Amino acid sequence: MRILLVKPHAQLLVPIRLQEGFLHLEPLELEIVAGGLEQEEEIKILDLGLVKKDQFTTFEKTTKLWQPDLVGFTGYSTNISAIKKLAEITKTINPNIITVVGGIHATLLPEDFYKSRIDIVVRGEGGLVLKEIVRRYKQGEPLFYDDVALTTQDPEFMIKAKTEPPAYPQVDKIPLPRRDLIDRSRYFCIWTSSDSGRLKTLFPQVASMRTSIGCAFSCSFCIIHHLMHRKYLQRQPIDVVNEIASLKEEYIYFLDDEMFLNNQRCQQIAELLLKRGIKKKYISWARSDTIVKHPEIFKLWKQAGLSTVYVGLESMDEAKLLEYKKRLPVETNRKAIAILKELGITLHAAFIVHPDFSEADFRRLEKETLALCPAEVSFTVLSPSPGTTFWNENMDKFICDPYYYYDCMHTILPTRLPLKKFYRHFSRLTELSLRANPLRVNKIKVPVKDFIRAIIRGTKYIISLQLIYRDYLPKKDD
Ligand code: B12
Missing domain, CATH: 3.80.30.20 (tm_1862 like domain)
Incomplete structure (x- = not known):
């Protein structure tokens, strides 16, 4: 399965962008999520913070060219509007691509993705969750489960979204990051x-x-x-x-x-x-x-x-x-x-x-x-x-x-x-x-x-x- 993991950058980008001239850290959250997936999956990490040109154009080109089955987004609250727009672009290219969002904002306020082009909202630690979603996809089972992976298709989405974030798993169960998936020199x-x-x-x-x-x-x-x-x-x-x-x-x-x-x-x-x-x-x-x-x-x-x-x-x-x-x-x-x-x-x-x-x-x-x-x-x-x-x-x-x-x-x-x-x-x-x-x-x-x-x-x-x-x-x- 082809999985594209994406980290967008902020919308009002000038000061954040310039701040990144002093410090740009690797997308560890996506490396950990990738670390949980099976070896057989084809995974690409796209850090849009590294892209000098318009992030939406770069994303569109990559998605059209690479044709992923699933796109997973991460982001802080400052990235939410960008994520929604990127999900929109994904579905326009191919409505069958599964769109997943995880990270800080998705964990705290999953309801913000209601009626967006995001299919699944992952709350909390994601290192083991995406693996489970992929397994379910391959087996033809429903992709959402418990209070961890919610889908906007679920009639109870808004009720579940208002519940407390799920507990973290034991730390020793969290996978090690796939550091090989990025250009470390950046x-x-x-x-x-x-x-x-x-x-x-x-x-x-x-x-x-x-x-x-x-x-x-x-x-x-x-x-x-x-x-x-x-x-x-x-x-x-x-x-x-x-x-x-x-x-x-x-x-x-x-x-x-x-x-x-x-x-x-x-x-x-x-x-x-x-x-x-x-x-x-x-x-x-x-x-x-x-x-x-x-x-x-x-x-x-x-x-x-x-x-x-x-x-x-x-x-x-x-x-x-x-x-x-x-x-x-x-x-x-x-x-x-x-x-x-x-x-x-x-x-x-x-x-x-x-x-x-x-x-x-x-x-x-x-x-x-x-x-x-x-x-x-x-x-x-x-x-x-x-x-x-x-x-x-x-x-x-x-x-x-x-x-x-x-x-x-x-x-x-x-x-x-x-x-x-x-x-x-x-x-x-x-x-x-x-x-x-x-x-x-x-x-x-x-x-x-x-x-x-x-x-x-x-x-x-x-x-x-x-x-x-x-x-x-x-x-x-x-
Ligand atoms: C280190 C750090 C930074 C670093 C950047 C880190 C990086 N990797 O690029 C620096 C110092 C640059 C920074 C800057 C900022 N930061 Co900061 N930062 C942090 C800190 C301390 C750790 C973040 C981190 O990398 N954690 C490690 C990763 C592995 O954990 P994670 O992100 O939670 O990811 C896991 C799960 O969420 C989930 N998951 C995440 N993504 C996905 C995606 C999918 C598909 C799935 C399935 C699961 C999943 O699985 C992951 C695997 O373990 C957090 C506090 C925190 N605990 O989150 C604040 C925090 C994220 N930062 C925050 C803020 C506000 C900022 C700034 C806006 C502030 C500023 N102006 O300086 C900027 C924005 C920068 C930007 N580019 O947008 C806030 C965000 C609040 C919010 N509502 O979003 C936080 C939460 C601090 C706080 N205590 O409030 N930050």
């Missing part, structure tokens, strides 16, 4: 830290991996607790280390929501890496309170190759941390920053810009950004995610089509400052963050061509942020 992440003061490249080829699923917290802006009910599923240390050892890339990005929650597990992984002499470099996310509780784990991980830790600091304002339900004080953020600095691990600080920011709030955040120096610093605009309580509470306030604009850069809530001014300040934050960047501060040597590439991409990105306000202006044909 995936990279900007790497600004170096212990030797020099880097062979600023944009190394990077592999991504997942060692745990879920998070024990329930921050208001996050969807994970809605998906997993605060369950935290963990892979065995030996299993994690074996996968790391099997990767040909030297640089690894961990996609876990919060990898370090279980300090004992993380200690075992680091010890195994050191014992087996596996020398790679890692990026991971961690909460600031995890770093503060277990600095010794980060010390050990530094020895094992941990280069950069992304920390959702979110804010340095007590009231905002409370509003976001972070369940930690600003002091913990400050302690975590100090610990990483002392250990020589690069901090990537992620801040949330609140739509109600005044000019004074922006200035305070500018100061905090510069004070972090040296650190990578990034910013998103507080945006309720579809499927969260936060979204439901704000539904009457949206200033635009919240699905189309949801990318955490375009605000969907009203801003206190006029939009033009808001985005001037927002882009200035990114501009300032470049001054705090470790590359510049630590005078790390990189090839000139990479340096120029970073400057050009950075400048384009900053300008695109400044111009976001234009996306809200009425179009000529409106």
Whole structure:
């Protein structure tokens, strides 16, 4: 059977597209789904984020040429309108092609695909589900089952769609990703830290991996607790280390929501890496309170190759941390920053810009950004995610089509400052963050061509942020 697995890119693409100039990770979700399928299937992964031209034309050409029996789409909420359009194109080419959608949005809000050209909506972990759908297809059985794979043909679709997402399977049952199905040279992440003061490249080829699923917290802006009910599923240390050892890339990005929650597990992984002499470099996310509780784990991980830790600091304002339900004080953020600095691990600080920011709030955040120096610093605009309580509470306030604009850069809530001014300040934050960047501060040597590439991409990105306000202006044909 011919199976085409597709990852679209966002609709309002300019800032996201330019963001991808610094980081473009492999479509691990589709590799895992492919990993569950039988060897005999013919599988193609199409990452439309890599396509320079119009994604719809590329998809149409590929589908006509390759003639799949089934097309499987993945996507975040920001990709939903693109997925619906791609499903439409699929059915126009050949109405017999089965269209399946999975991923974050499909899991949370399957009802959004009602009456679309999607046949089956898969909720939750997909590594074993597509295999079952394919088996049923071959046996001539109904393709939908339980609360995992729903079909819009089912008269009870809307009732089932409103139920809780299905429980995740045991982590050791989730298949390993089929990494061979993609052109690995296309995936990279900007790497600004170096212990030797020099880097062979600023944009190394990077592999991504997942060692745990879920998070024990329930921050208001996050969807994970809605998906997993605060369950935290963990892979065995030996299993994690074996996968790391099997990767040909030297640089690894961990996609876990919060990898370090279980300090004992993380200690075992680091010890195994050191014992087996596996020398790679890692990026991971961690909460600031995890770093503060277990600095010794980060010390050990530094020895094992941990280069950069992304920390959702979110804010340095007590009231905002409370509003976001972070369940930690600003002091913990400050302690975590100090610990990483002392250990020589690069901090990537992620801040949330609140739509109600005044000019004074922006200035305070500018100061905090510069004070972090040296650190990578990034910013998103507080945006309720579809499927969260936060979204439901704000539904009457949206200033635009919240699905189309949801990318955490375009605000969907009203801003206190006029939009033009808001985005001037927002882009200035990114501009300032470049001054705090470790590359510049630590005078790390990189090839000139990479340096120029970073400057050009950075400048384009900053300008695109400044111009976001234009996306809200009425179009000529409106
Ligand atoms: C790493 C990450 C990123 C990476 C990109 C990762 C990548 N692979 O390309 C970066 C940092 C670039 C990023 C950017 C953004 N991200 Co992000 N990201 C994540 C994170 C932490 C992990 C995602 C991941 O790859 N997980 C691993 C894969 C294997 O798991 P999975 O996607 O769930 O897939 C499984 C199942 O869902 C299912 N499945 C998935 N697809 C399919 C398809 C089929 C056919 C089937 C059958 C099954 C199936 O099976 C899969 C196999 O295990 C998630 C949090 C999370 N836990 O999801 C946030 C998350 C997905 N991101 C989010 C957001 C908002 C963004 C941004 C919009 C924010 C921003 N402006 O920076 C951008 C958008 C980028 C874009 N290109 O569109 C939100 C999305 C919320 C939503 N409602 O959609 C999340 C959920 C964070 C959150 N806590 O709210 N992100």
